[in-house]
Amino acid sequence: MKYKRILLKLSGEALMGEQQYGIDPNRLIQYAEEIKKIHELGVEIAIVIGGGNIFRGVQSENTGIDRVQGDYMGMLATVINAMALQSALENQKMFTRLMSGLKMEQVCEPFIRRRAIRHMEKGRIVIFGAGLGNPYFTTDSTASLRAIEIEADVVLKGTRVDGVYTSDPEKNPDATKYNTISFQEVYQKGLNVMDLTAFTLCQENNLPIIVFDMNKPGNLKRLIMGEEIGTLIN
Numbered sequence: 001m002k003y004k005r006i007l008l009k010l011s012g013e014a015l016m017g018e019q020q021y022g023i024d025p026n027r028l029i030q031y032a033e034e035i036k037k038i039h040e041l042g043v044e045i046a047i048v049i050g051g052g053n054i055f056r057g058v059q060s061e062n063t064g065i066d067r068v069q070g071d072y073m074g075m076l077a078t079v080i081n082a083m084a085l086q087s088a089l090e091n092q093k094m095f096t097r098l099m100s101g102l103k104m105e106q107v108c109e110p111f112i113r114r115r116a117i118r119h120m121e122k123g124r125i126v127i128f129g130a131g132l133g134n135p136y137f138t139t140d141s142t143a144s145l146r147a148i149e150i151e152a153d154v155v156l157k158g159t160r161v162d163g164v165y166t167s168d169p170e171k172n173p174d175a176t177k178y179n180t181i182s183f184q185e186v187y188q189k190g191l192n193v194m195d196l197t198a199f200t201l202c203q204e205n206n207l208p209i210i211v212f213d214m215n216k217p218g219n220l221k222r223l224i225m226g227e228e229i230g231t232l233i234n
């Protein structure tokens with residue numbers, strides 16, 4: 001096992017599956033299965049989930065919704081996803097705790113760093129909902145900062161593409177994939193891995209990021225076991 005403690009970032013959009021909006025129950029079950037495979041290995045797992053399948057702060061521009069208000073709405077959207085994921089994991093007999101960046105005591109614990117670490121040590125999967133609780137941030141920045149705080153070995157960014165490419169592979173058929181790339185090079189080439197706030201946090205704290213295809217069954221486990229999957233940024 002290559003990684004002992006990980007932070008898994010899942011985008012909200014990935015949860016839509018084939019749908020245009022909301023949560024695809026099959027995708028949710030599939031993700032829970034993938035996570036179970038690594039939980040059984042004894043990996044300590046923290047998860048940050050996005051909210052893009054429900055609401056994004058930037059969407060609110062030109063709709064009469066104030067940007068900051070929209071960002072809080074986005075944070076609430078991540079809580080909806082986090083609660084769904086929590087249930088899906090518990091259905092498959094994993095113990096979980098949902099910690100929120102916004103106070104919501106009926107459904108989540110507040111984020112307390114030492115407590116999050118303790119949960120993981122006890123084998124509980126910790127899900128971080130409501131982002132950082134601040135507008136103008138993203139769930140990618142949440143993933144980076146929380147990963148640093150809980151001393152995760154790596155941020156695993158699960159997406160629907162299998163890594164970082166020279167250009168967008170969905171638009172350019174000649175794009176080629178990097179197996180490893182440095183932070184410096186990602187920055188210089190302007191490659192899109194995470195927003196810069198999130199990216200810089202990882203760079204400055206020597207926290208490696210792996211971008212990989214979360215939708216391919218078995219990928220997450222192979223990655224944990226040390227196989228070269230996706231793109232490693234370090």
Ligand code: UDP
Pocket residue numbers: 010011012013049050051052053055056057058070071072073074075077078130131132133134135136137138139140142
């Ligand atoms: N958000 C925020 N602060 C945070 C995390 C999230 O304001 O710390 C808001 C922001 O508006 C963002 C939305 O929540 O657009 C949903 O998160 P994100 O877009 O990162 O989700 P993803 O793209 O991963 O689905």
